[in-house]
Amino acid sequence: MAGNTTPEGRPDLAAMIVPLGRALVAAELPVLREHGLAMWAYSVLLRLDDEPVRTQAALARDIGADKTRIIGVLDGLEERGLIRRQSDPADRRARVLSLTPAGRRMRDAVQSAIQQREEQLLARLPEEDRRGFLNALQALATLSPSEITGD
Amino acid sequence: MAGNTTPEGRPDLAAMIVPLGRALVAAELPVLREHGLAMWAYSVLLRLDDEPVRTQAALARDIGADKTRIIGVLDGLEERGLIRRQSDPADRRARVLSLTPAGRRMRDAVQSAIQQREEQLLARLPEEDRRGFLNALQALATLSPSEITGD
DNA sequence: GCTTACGATAAGCGCATGCGTATCATGGGT
DNA sequence: ACCCATGATACGCATGCGCTTATCGTAAGC
Numbered sequence: 001m002a003g004n005t006t007p008e009g010r011p012d013l014a015a016m017i018v019p020l021g022r023a024l025v026a027a028e029l030p031v032l033r034e035h036g037l038a039m040w041a042y043s044v045l046l047r048l049d050d051e052p053v054r055t056q057a058a059l060a061r062d063i064g065a066d067k068t069r070i071i072g073v074l075d076g077l078e079e080r081g082l083i084r085r086q087s088d089p090a091d092r093r094a095r096v097l098s099l100t101p102a103g104r105r106m107r108d109a110v111q112s113a114i115q116q117r118e119e120q121l122l123a124r125l126p127e128e129d130r131r132g133f134l135n136a137l138q139a140l141a142t143l144s145p146s147e148i149t150g151d
Numbered sequence: 152m153a154g155n156t157t158p159e160g161r162p163d164l165a166a167m168i169v170p171l172g173r174a175l176v177a178a179e180l181p182v183l184r185e186h187g188l189a190m191w192a193y194s195v196l197l198r199l200d201d202e203p204v205r206t207q208a209a210l211a212r213d214i215g216a217d218k219t220r221i222i223g224v225l226d227g228l229e230e231r232g233l234i235r236r237q238s239d240p241a242d243r244r245a246r247v248l249s250l251t252p253a254g255r256r257m258r259d260a261v262q263s264a265i266q267q268r269e270e271q272l273l274a275r276l277p278e279e280d281r282r283g284f285l286n287a288l289q290a291l292a293t294l295s296p297s298e299i300t301g302d
Numbered sequence: 303g304c305t306t307a308c309g310a311t312a313a314g315c316g317c318a319t320g321c322g323t324a325t326c327a328t329g330g331g332t
Numbered sequence: 333a334c335c336c337a338t339g340a341t342a343c344g345c346a347t348g349c350g351c352t353t354a355t356c357g358t359a360a361g362c
Contacts, residue, residue, distance in 0.1 A: 012197070012265055012266060013175050013272075013288070014265075015292075016288050016291075017171060017172040017288065018172040018175070018176065020168060020172075020292060021168040021169040021171075022296075024168060025165050025169065026300050027299060027300040027301055028165055046162075055338090055339065056339080056340065056341095057338090066321080067340085067341095068340095068341080069319070071340075091339085093327065093329070093338065093339045093340070094340085095339085115161075115163060117301050118164045120301070125286075125287050125290060125291075128279070128283055129282075129286040131283060132279055132281070132282060132284050132286070132287065133283050133286075133288070135284075136276050137164070137168065137171070137284070138162075139280070140171050140272070140276075141167035143174075145177065148174035148178055149174060150268050206308090206310090207311095216349095217350050217351075218309095219310095219351085220349070222310075222312085242308085242309085243357085243358060243359080244308060244309045244310075244357070244359065245308090245310090246309085
């Protein structure tokens, strides 16, 4: 059962993390569907949570989407009143993106439902592993891709 | 900078893990290219490491590939002498897949290079977080997708 | 022997995605 | 005024992938 092990006895990180990520995404999909959100739309809501984003291109880069693909996503979110696209008075080429109150409520509801599921999963872990896991994950998540790739 | 946080103060697991997985895969690609391997081919070598696999369909399922897509991958690996496809004497419809010695050497070389990079990354973490991270990751990696999705 | 089931392979369809390019509006520098 | 860079948008192309179907060989039960 324990395949792909090295002398130190662990599989490649990617070999463990990528399938785990797939499963976590699969776990989110039903929740998102209940709220009528697609994954890209949810990613946008998450990214816009804290502060507005000045340009759509920057938003696309941040969430790892193609800049030509989020246009339709933003159209849908704006149409449903979840985000605002306002021309930046200082640079009218740019559209400042921000959450509406409804958008924030949507984000809170969905994220709360998702994290509730995740807590059930984490509850399987011993307390100290769980804390180390979350600490390490948050540390690694703040690294830039180039720092992970190997500088 | 710390966006997408809940009252407990962490982003969604998937929101951290998926980009991390992408970055780890990106880090592997140059190593794989040096050895002339594609990601699917490397996945096959990893899966075959410990024991032979009885059918190609089972292999495809295990590594998350479509069963019709790995045919070409196996063709290439067999042509390069890295794997063997032997008819199962007990059921000649099946092709028992196994690593050749050359395949095992290739796997060891590539995995060692990859894990060497990963160790550099893990070295950034405090010792206890690192241990908890690896423990938790290995525990979660052995769960079936349905157990992660929420049973 | 005949039928049914399983496995490998090939070929085609469709979706999601990334990329390049063109267009138009705008801003900033010369 | 003029030129070039930037931003949003739309369009077309190519790719990679999953899914489905069809064909063929083989195994196993009747």
